[in-house]
Amino acid sequence: MSERAVSSCMITVCRGFEPGRCRFSLVEGGLSSADVDAAVAATGWDDFVKSRARGPLMQHDAFKVALTGCANGCSRPHIMDVGLIRAERPGxxxxxxxxxxxxxxxxxxxxxxxxxxxxxxxxxxxxxxxxxxxxxxxxxxxxxxxxxxxxxxxxPVVAAGWRIVVGGRLGRRPRLATELPGIFDDATALVILDRAARWFMRDHRPGLRFADIVAKSPGGLSALVEGV
Missing domain, CATH: 3.30.70.20 (Alpha-Beta Plaits)
Structure with a gap:
């Protein structure tokens, strides 16, 4: 199978973000793919990864984010670098x-x-x-x-926002993403996304995926939510 050049940040969005497309969707305003793209771009990820790539960017070079409108996870958040899952918890x-x-x-x-x-x-x-x-x-x-x-x-709704999972991947060493404790509002979700991208840049090595970094340094997960 051949690969083609891709964007430095690949964002997958489920159909629940389109009005009337999914009866299970909890999306009512809030974050969009444009918000996610802007947050990752603000970290300098695009210039960073292009400076490290050997030629055009391929899929394995990209920072992968999924937005999904409910717990069904149709955009496959658990195999992405970061997955944002819309959530509402009852009391x-x-x-x-x-x-x-x-x-x-x-x-x-x-x-x-x-x-x-x-x-x-x-x-x-x-x-x-x-x-x-x-x-x-x-x-x-x-x-x-x-x-x-x-x-x-x-x-009653006691918490509404995003469940966040980090460090998922497919490939030769598949790994399901690890869920961070809590449900986070839009602003906090973007802070965590920013921290995840910067963590990836800090520990980046050729051939190393974000899932590998998370698996080898699970203590870094606490830094993603520290103080938020």
């Missing part, structure tokens, strides 16, 4: 909840379960009516489906 159901169970049935991850009358009921929820949804935060991927399904709007 505990409020008093408007009628325990109808629609949100529980809607969740593909099984992250919502009804309050029961047994000893496993969380202490903060035991006084709630049977059937009230309880969130398993470890299983929730912040896809927002439960929030949109609730007819009473009883599930």
């Amino acid at each position: 505990a159901a409020d008093d408007a909840c009628t325990a109808c169970g629609l949100c529980i049935r809607q969740c593909p991850e099984g992250a919502l379960a009804p309050v029961g009358n047994d000893s496993s009921c969380p202490a903060t929820m035991c006084a709630r009516p049977a059937g009230t949804p309880v969130l398993d935060a470890a299983s929730c991927v912040s896809c927002g489906r439960c929030l949109r399904r609730c007819p009473e709007h009883a599930l």
Whole structure:
């Protein structure tokens, strides 16, 4: 398979960024591919990588970023240098909840379960009516489906923004990207993107991918979110 010259920053965007194209999309304004391109360009990445390349830039030279409108990840964020995944995390159901169970049935991850009358009921929820949804935060991927399904709007949004994954790749040593802890607003996501590109430039070596750098220096991940 032959390669052709590419841009120094390759941005993949799912169709959820086009109005009306995806029913699962959580995109309502916010970051665009132009914002991402400008943030990477501001680091000086384009001049840097062109000065290191042996001839025209090829796909393996580019800094790869994915923007995806929901947890389905159609733009393949987990195999990119940086992936931004739109997210909305629900909180505990409020008093408007009628325990109808629609949100529980809607969740593909099984992250919502009804309050029961047994000893496993969380202490903060035991006084709630049977059937009230309880969130398993470890299983929730912040896809927002439960929030949109609730007819009473009883599930509050406690965090909205971007999940961010870094250091993914395909090739001969494939690696799934590592997720940073938290959900980040637009401005913070751009700060993290800036730091990731600068980290890549600082530790760049011929033939070395950003995924290799992340894998060899996992402590560097904490620097991406320090102080944000």
